[in-house]
Amino acid sequence: MKIGFVGIGYMGHGMAKNILEKGYSLKFKANVKRKAADDLISRGAIEEANIQDLCSNIDVLQLCLSSSDQVEDILINKKAINLLKKNSVIIDSTTANPVSTEKIIKICSENNIHFIDAPLGKTPKEAWNGNLDAIVGAENDILKKFRPIIDCWAGRIVHVGDPGSGHKLKLLNNMLSLSYYSIYYEALAICKQSKISEETFHSVISGGRMDNELFQSFMKYVLDSKEENQHKFSINNANKDLGYLMSLAIENNAPTLMGSAAKQIFQKATSNGFGEKNVSELYNLIINKKI
Numbered sequence: 355m356k357i358g359f360v361g362i363g364y365m366g367h368g369m370a371k372n373i374l375e376k377g378y379s380l381k382f383k384a385n386v387k388r389k390a391a392d393d394l395i396s397r398g399a400i401e402e403a404n405i406q407d408l409c410s411n412i413d414v415l416q417l418c419l420s421s422s423d424q425v426e427d428i429l430i431n432k433k434a435i436n437l438l439k440k441n442s443v444i445i446d447s448t449t450a451n452p453v454s455t456e457k458i459i460k461i462c463s464e465n466n467i468h469f470i471d472a473p474l475g476k477t478p479k480e481a482w483n484g485n486l487d488a489i490v491g492a493e494n495d496i497l498k499k500f501r502p503i504i505d506c507w508a509g510r511i512v513h514v515g516d517p518g519s520g521h522k523l524k525l526l527n528n529m530l531s532l533s534y535y536s537i538y539y540e541a542l543a544i545c546k547q548s549k550i551s552e553e554t555f556h557s558v559i560s561g562g563r564m565d566n567e568l569f570q571s572f573m574k575y576v577l578d579s580k581e582e583n584q585h586k587f588s589i590n591n592a593n594k595d596l597g598y599l600m601s602l603a604i605e606n607n608a609p610t611l612m613g614s615a616a617k618q619i620f621q622k623a624t625s626n627g628f629g630e631k632n633v634s635e636l637y638n639l640i641i642n643k644k645i
Contacts, residue, residue, distance in 0.1 A: 535633060
C-alpha cells in the first residue's frame with residue numbers, strides 16, 4: 355500500500371518515520387518545519403508541494419492535524435476526498451470535533467472512500483518509538499484490511515465501534531485528564547494560599563487512593579519547573595478539545611457541567627495570551643495570578 359501523510363508535527367513525524375521503517379512507500383505534504391521534512395526525505399519519503407500530487411495514486415491518506423478546521427480544509431476545501439481513488443481509506447488521527455467527523459464520513463461514503471478515525475494517546479516519545487495508543491472507529495473489515503498501517507505506529511489499538519466512535523471517546527478521555535488538571539491546579543493554589551507546601555501536598559496524595567500516573571507526571575513540573583515539557587500539549591489545544599466536547603454534548607442533549615467548568619480555566623488562559631504554553635505551566639500562571 356502507498357501512503358500519503360499530512361501533519362508531520364510532534365506526533366506525525368514519529369508516525370511517518372515508523373511507516374517508512376516498515377517498508378511502505380510514503381509521500382508527505384510539504385512542511386515549513388524543515389527538520390522533520392528533511393529527516394523523512396533522508397529515510398526515503400517523497401515531499402509533495404500540493405494536495406493534488408499527494409493524493410495521486412495512494413491507498414491511504416493519513417492525517418495528524420491540530421483541528422477539525424484543518425481536516426476540513428484538506429478534505430473538503432482542497433478536495434482531497436475527490437482526488438483519492440475509490441476504496442482507498444482516510445485514517446484521521448486528529449483530535450477532532452465529532453460533529454465535523456460525521457459530516458466527513460457522509461461525504462466519504464458518497465465518494466466510495468473508507469474512513470477510520472484513530473486519535474492518539476501518549477506522547478511524541480511513544481510516537482517516535484511506534485508505541486502510541488490508538489482509539490479506533492472503523493468498520494470491522496476495513497480495520498482488518500488497513501490495520502497494518504496503524505500497527506506501524508501504535509503499540510495498543512482499541513477498536514471502539516463504527517467510524518466516528520474513536521473521535522468521541524478521545525474527547526471523553528481528554529475531558530477526564532484536563533478536568534483532573536483543573537482540580538490539581540485549584541487544590542495546589544489553595545495549598546499555597548494556606549501556607550502548605552507543594553511537597554507536603556505531594557506526600558499526602560502519593561501512595562493513596564488518589565495517586566495515579568497523571569498526578570505524578572503533573573507534579574514533576576510543579577516540583578521542578580525544568581520539567582516544563584512533561585506534558586507537551588498546549589493550552590490552546592486543551593481549550594479546543596474541551597470546546598469540541600461542548601459541541602458533542604449539545605448535539606446529543608447531554609449535560610456538561612464538569613466539562614464546562616474545566617474549560618473555563620483553559621479559556622481564560624487562552625484569552626490572556628498564554629495559549630502557546632504547555633498545560634503544565636498553568637500552575638505558575640495561577641499561583642502568580644496571571645489568569
